[in-house]
Amino acid sequence: MFAARFDPTKVFDNSQTNDEQEQKNVMIPLKRSRDVESEGESEDEDEDEDEEEQESVTNEADEVSDSESENESEHEETVANLENSDDDNDDDGKHTLVMSRFHQTLSLQENIQKQAKKETDLQKDTITDVQPSIDTIDTVETHELDYIPQPDIVRADMTVKSAIEESHSTAWINTKKVFYDSTMIKPFDEYKDELTPKLLQNIQTNFSKDTFPIQTILLDNILNVLNRSLKLTKKNLTRRIGDLLINASTGSGKTLAYSIPIIQALSNRTVNRLRVLIIVPTKLLIQQVFDTLNKLVKGTGIIITTAKMDQSLREENRKLQQSEPDIFITTPGRLVDHLQMKSISLKNLKFLILDEADRLLNQSFQNWCSELMTTIDKDKLDHLPGNVIKMVFSATLSTDTQKLHDLHLYNPRLFLTDSVKLYNLPNTLQEFNITIPTAKSMYKPLLLLHLFPLLSSSAKLIVFVKSNEASLRLATLINIILQKKNMIENISVNSFNSNNSRAQNRKLVTEFSETKANNYNISVLITTDIMSRGIDITNVTDIVNYDVPISSQQYVHRCGRTARAGASGNAYNYLVGKGEKKFWTQHVSNDISRDIDGLKPISWSKADEQGNLDEEGDIDMEKNEKAEDTESIENYNKIMDISDTEDSIYKDALNDLKEMALTK
The missing domain is CATH 3.40.50.300 (P-loop containing nucleotide triphosphate hydrolases)
Known part of the structure; x- marks a missing residue:
């Protein structure tokens, strides 16, 4: 009913009759194999080869080739025995062939492992033979790790540097x-x-x-x-x-x-x-x-x-x-x-x-x-x-x-x-550096307000900030505080910025510059660097760098709004924390040339920073050889003194400013 399955291990002769094909099928294996007996003999021969390899490494390849040739002869004998076997023993021949191929694989794996082991042992013997010669080498003196010596730094000649x-x-x-x-x-x-x-x-x-x-x-x-x-x-x-x-x-x-x-x-x-x-x-x-x-x-x-x-x-x-x-x-x-x-x-x-x-x-x-x-x-x-x-x-x-x-x-x-410096300041300009601790930086608008009473009567003050938004915000906040303290009638505070129309800014400048039309004791104009160049406003007594200028060039132009044409003027610089103070010293003040006969900058800071405290913590007058040292400390304390009432007013003003911003 079903066709006979093709067996690739058998080859049929088409010249014979069908009866003869049924009586006798000639079976030829596809690959050579060996039986268990031949495998045992090969293993004995392999053991002999191992002993010979230990005596002479140079003959190893020849012995392996002899072993392979003997295995091939054993395979030929096995194939011949299988070909001469009777028909009744066909099944036994098949099983013998499979087992022979299986044992052959195992034998080859064992030979590979033995070969690898021999090579490893040979390497160990070689290292052992060389080790005595290594021990004979004199030991090198060791020392701790250290930096590699570097050449000396080449310093520029002072004459070249000055040039x-x-x-x-x-x-x-x-x-x-x-x-x-x-x-x-x-x-x-x-x-x-x-x-x-x-x-x-x-x-x-x-x-x-x-x-x-x-x-x-x-x-x-x-x-x-x-x-x-x-x-x-x-x-x-x-x-x-x-x-x-x-x-x-x-x-x-x-x-x-x-x-x-x-x-x-x-x-x-x-x-x-x-x-x-x-x-x-x-x-x-x-x-x-x-x-x-x-x-x-x-x-x-x-x-x-x-x-x-x-x-x-x-x-x-x-x-x-x-x-x-x-x-x-x-x-x-x-x-x-x-x-x-x-x-x-x-x-x-x-x-x-x-x-x-x-x-x-x-x-x-x-x-x-x-x-x-x-x-x-x-x-x-x-x-x-x-x-x-x-x-x-x-x-x-x-x-x-x-x-x-x-x-x-x-x-x-x-x-x-x-001068060897980049820029120059008028010799009639007095600079004041006011250092503000980082903890009090949140009270900076209030500290600016504390500066106003220290100014001269009928002062004209220009305050420089970093942006239009800061100008508007600061002017509004100070006006709120002045109104709460009932000081709005004595101080005029306005914002000059690019958000205003040209007519509005022109009106602010005119009112600020006209002394006779100004009925206030102090006139304050809060602005950006838009007013730092080219605008000639007469009688500007003071300028305040509320925000530190980004460069010495910008600082020179800001200070140029006062002390013009030989007149006197003051510049107050608010420096918050060590970072701004360091920036001021290295990147702004270092580029400024000041006249020998001119006014020197004065620092307003705590007394202990100047070393002017006695054992009880009070100002030591003996250490203050200059009168301005004592005055600087007193003025600094006046600016930094914030009462509980002022703190409450300031926080209320901040809330009012926030509500005004939300309603707009």
Whole structure:
């Protein structure tokens, strides 16, 4: 019924009949195998081989090959016996074949294990033979681990170090330096032979009888060459003077310093052409520069035009084309707009003034610097270097080589004070460093309020904070506290920030600057660094760095709001914890140059930090050789003294401020 299963171990001869196939089937194994007897014989032979291998390792391979050949002969005998067996013994042959293959596998595994064991024993014997020679080697002296010796630190020579500090940057290496100091003050009458009578009269009437140091050094170096060039020939006027880089502190009279030479150069002009271009960073500074120039040009007929920003660009374009000015004051963004609209031509340009240059060069309004330089080269008939006198002014003049390179300077001269420090402060500025423990940092607004009674009567105080939000929050919080303490009528606190409209900020500045219109004892203006540059507010008595400035450059501009034009002023620096104090010492104060004859910073801190306590913990007057030490400790205690009543008022004010924020 079912087909017979194919057995691969059997091969049938098709030439025989079916009967013969049924009687006898010739079986041929696929692989050779050996029976149990042959396996026993091979094991005995293997034992003999093991003994021989122990005597001679070199004959091992030959003996193994002999063993394999003998095993092959035994397999052939087994196959022959199976082939000659009868049909009745077919089943026994099958079982014998399977068992033979099984024992063969076991035998091979045993041989492999024995072979591995022999190799391991041989390695051990080799190591044992070599060990005596290792023991004969002299032992090396040991020692504890230590650091690898390092070469000595190479210290820079002091002369080289001082030279590096003096140069500040590679930008000044090939620049001629002209130094000046605070003693260089002289009457303007000494320049009566070099200034027109009308200009000299306007200076003495509207400004001062005497010069400031930066004005003295510029007039001494420019006026003589300027007047000689105007009398002889104007062709090489710009190259005879060259470009000027002026590093002067804020409030030192920079605006008047560059205004006098340009008005003197334009005093004999016959036709109004754009000869002076003044670029400033902010809109507020435009009006300040315009007011200074307008006072100097009275009676001269010189035309001054500003980019007022209140007018549309199209209207300004129309006015500039109808009447070309002699002097144009603008900001970088509006300047590029007029250059693209061809509102002005720079064909006759002689002077290019950059006021607050470090801030201007950090701005990239429509790539204004390269746009201006390209237009000058295109409009000017003289394409050689030095075709325009560039006067670069700043209290923190940039030393970035790339930014200065973009100005295409020609034979520049650098005017700076004789100091290795980066920046300078007025010698009439008194600095106070108030250290605040970290535990009392949460009372910082209240500690600012405690400073107000220590100020002079009718004080004008500008408080600098880090952001617009901080300005609004601090002003609101202090007003709430003043209202709760019934002091709101004596102190005026307002916030000047960029969130206010232009009209609101202008109104705040006007009210703050007008002393007669101010009926308060103390006027406080809380602001950001938006007011740290270019704004000339008269009679600012004090400034407070409520939040630490991020750099010495920023600190110089903040302090420049007071102690202007030789007047006195105070700067109070709130330093919270050791971190801000360390930052102040290493990154701000370290870059400041202070006059030897000027005022030195005073630290307000605890008495024990100054070592002025006696055994009972009171102030030891014998240790206080200077009167200001005792006064500093007393003022510090007044600022830090917070009563329980004030603490309660302060916390209530914080809650009120939080409710006001939630309702908006």
